[in-house]
Amino acid sequence: MSTAATTTTNLATMAAQTHGLIATFETPRDLYHAAEQVRDAGYRNWDCITPFPVHGLDKAMGLRRSIVPRISLAGGITGFITGMTMIWWTGQVDYPLTVGGKPLFSPMFAFPVSYELTILFTAFATIGGMLIVNGLPKHYDPVLKYEHIRRGMDDTFFIVIEARDPRFHAANTKALLEKAGGKAITELEA
Amino acid sequence: MAHVEHAASAPAILQEVKPAVLPRAVLVGHGRSFSWITDKICGIIEGKTPAWWWWCFIVACFVASFTVAGLVYLVATGVGVWGHANPVNWAWDIVNFVFWIGIGHAGTLISAILCLLRQKWRTSINRAAEAMTIFAVVCAAIFPVFHVGRIWYAWYLFPIPNSNIIWQNFRSPLEWDVFAVSTYGTVSVLFWYVGLLPDLAVLRDRFYAAGNKFRSFLYGLFALGWRGSNRHWSNYEMAYIILAGISTPLVLSVHTIVSFDFAVSLLPGWHTTIFPPYFVAGAIFSGFGMVLTLMLPLRAVYGLEDLITQYHIDCMCKITLATGTIVGYAYSMEFFIAWYGANPYEGFAFINRAFGHYAWAYWIMITCNVITPQFFWFKSVRNNTALVWVLSIFVNVGMWFERFVIIVTSLARDFLPSSWGYYSPSIVEIFTFFGTFGVFSVLFLLFIRFLPVMPMAELKAVTPQADVHGGHDHH
Structure with a gap:
């Protein structure tokens, strides 16, 4: 009996659990100004859903500069060192073989290959870094369960404020979104 | 706010002499809405397969079968089925390789260099141009891989430990080329895929809404769970601009290294320092020729006039004109240096090019590459889509002949008259090359x-x- 009761309570809490609130905006400009208000209200765990990168929205959201370039740089340095080391080791150490009277190793002839590997490794680091920082690939996200999310990939703009944000308060957050011009404010299932 | 402060601190004179407002070209015609763009582009994929697509596809498969048959015959018989013989040991294989690689370069130019230069008109053509790059690299790769003869040893090109224990010769530009082309192919695919990511998410959601769970699943698989989050866009845009930033030196280096295959040798007609910039300009020239050849029919059949506007065609024609003129300049500069350098072998190589046994190829090249683009000076020509399309075909033909002229004329008449020869392609070579257009x-x-x-x-x-x-x- 008591077990059954506990289960019921758990289910009740789970049903009450929300991922957060989602509000709809019709134009990029509405979204931009609303984002500024949410930022100024001090929220941390929130996001904008846009069909394309809206120019200046990063600033309106108070996002810091992406760290992807640092990952790219690390990749590029690794690529260059890999190229130089590979050519030096294969040509001078592992199997020294004089061809055309040229030196066994020289950074001059090793440069084109090292240059290409710099670019190759940078590309992998950039894309890998972007995906890791973004937490992709991701199988499921509560936002994707929202019934109108398809329009967020098309021509509509959303702001999602997550329930895990310390400032999140069902009524106050909803009021904020309404004040900022958000339409159709809905709770997202977790 | 920033603007107000700026205006206040600026000298008073700026208030009076305001710079003229330049009219901005309309990139998306008729003031189309966001959802119009989505519907238009997704509609191409979601609609029923048009009959013309099937006809084209069947014909293309048939043409592609020539390459397959040619290669099977080559592998089964030996590389001797191609027309190569002393002294012309590089011929159509390398001509075709350089031709196809060059075609690809416009795709990277549009997606990377024009992105860095913030040329917003590139957006409507960049996806197709990048696809063109990748497919051109596929066609290009066929030739160097198969011209090694024993294709099952092609992996010797890469520094993979093998039973002979020795390593690749990294002093050779041919080995540099292996790295340049394979890096180029890989980075082009990655760049293209990153660009596709948000659009795949659009298709995922549209197919889901339309009840097509299977296609929704497939697009969803490759969309990696993209959800249009601005926190993601922020990193995405940074990654995209970095990829554009590294693709720019990449595309310049690839054709530079391709030109090293020739320039680093000692053969008259190849051994010139102008080759790297001249090859890069030629590659972009031929690539834009191919972009026009592909995009103009695509625009017509799918009614994309609001997305590929006359302004886009104008821009592409002007780039073709500029790069074609650079190529023309390079041709004349080669002659000048051959004379000015006072090297009799070099001088002979160029006189022979223009007036020797291959003069017909040389003059086809000059006509197509130097004269054809000059028509693009005229607005009436640029406005005539059919004419632009015809001229773009001439550019493609001319650039193929450029590589033929460089490679074959130099080899056929080298230092010793006793070893001179005349090269003609075999039917197998012709079919293999013809088939790559099908591929x-x-x-x-x-x-x-x-x-x-x-x-x-x-x-x-x-x-x-x-x-x-x-x-x-x-x-």
């Missing part, structure tokens, strides 16, 4: 059928209604 077309047709031909997210970002600051320029 390219098959891949391109599959692309336009199953993937969005234009980057929807980028197109939406260049529409006037995407500007949150109300139209004035704020860069």
Whole structure:
């Protein structure tokens, strides 16, 4: 009996659990100004859903500069060192073989290959870094369960404020979104 | 706010002499809405396969079968089935390789260099141009891989430990080329895929809403769970600009290294320092020729006139004109240096090119590459889409002949008259090359059928209604 009761309570809490609130905006400009208000209200765990990168929205959201370039740089340095080391080791150490009277190793002839590997490794680091920082690939996200999310990939703009944000308060957050011009404010299932 | 402060601190004179407002070219015609763009581009994929697509596809498959048959015959018999013989040991294989690689370069130029230069008109053509790059690299790769003869040893090109224990000769430009072309192919695919990511998410959600769970699953698999989050866009845009930043030196280096295959040798006609810039300009020239050849029919059959506007065609014609003129300059400069360098072998190589046994090829090249683009000076020509298309074909033909002239004339008449020869392609070579147009077309047709031909997210970002600051320029 008591077990059954506990289960019921758990289910009740789970049903009450929300991922957060989602509000709809019709134009990029509405979204931009609303984002500024949410930022100024001090929220941390929130996001904008846009069909394309809206120019200046990063600033309106108070996002810091992406760290992807640092990952790219690390990749590029690794690529260059890999190229130089590979050519030096294969040509001078592992199997020294004089061809055309040229030196066994020289950074001059090793440069084109090292240059290409710099670019190759940078590309992998950039894309890998972007995906890791973004937490992709991701199988499921509560936002994707929202019934109108398809329009967020098309021509509509959303702001999602997550329930895990310390400032999140069902009524106050909803009021904020309404004040900022958000339409159709809905709770997202977790 | 920033604008107000700036205006206040600026000298008073600026208030009086305001710079003229330059009219901005309309990138998306008829003031189309965001959802119009989505519907238009997704509609191509979601609609019924048009009959013309099937006809083209069948013809393309048939043409591609020539390459397959040619290669099977080559592998089964030996590389001797091609017309190569002393002294011309490089011929159509390398001509075709350089030709196809060059075609690809316009795709990277459009996607990377024009992105860095913030040329927003590139958005509508960049996806198809990048696809063209990848398919051109596929066609290009066929030739060097198969010209080694014993294809099953092609992996010797890469530094993989093998039973002979020795390593590749990294002093050779041919080995540099292996790295340049394979890096180019890989980075082009990655760049293309990153660009596709948000659009695949659009298709995922649209197919889901339409009840097509299977296709929704497939697009969803490759969309990696993209959800249009601005926190993601922020990193995404950074990654995209970095990829553009590294693709720019990459595309320049690839054709530079391809030209090293020739320039680093000692053969008269090849051994010149002008080759790297001249090859790069030629590659971009031929690539834009191919972009026009592909995009103009695509625009007509799918009614994409609002997305590929007359302004786009104008821009592409002008780049073709500029690079074609650079190529023409390089031709004359080669002659000048051959005379000025006072090397009799070099001088002979160039006189022989223009007036020797291969003079017919040389003059086809000059006609197509130097004279054809000059028509693009005229607005009436640029406005005549059919004529632009015809001229773009001439550019393609001319650039193929350029590589033929460089490679074959130099080899056929080298230092010793006793070893001189005349090269003609065998029927196998001709069929193999002819078939690559089929291979390219098959891949391109599959692309336009199953993937969005234009980057929807980028197109939406260049529409006037995407500007949150109300139209004035704020860069």
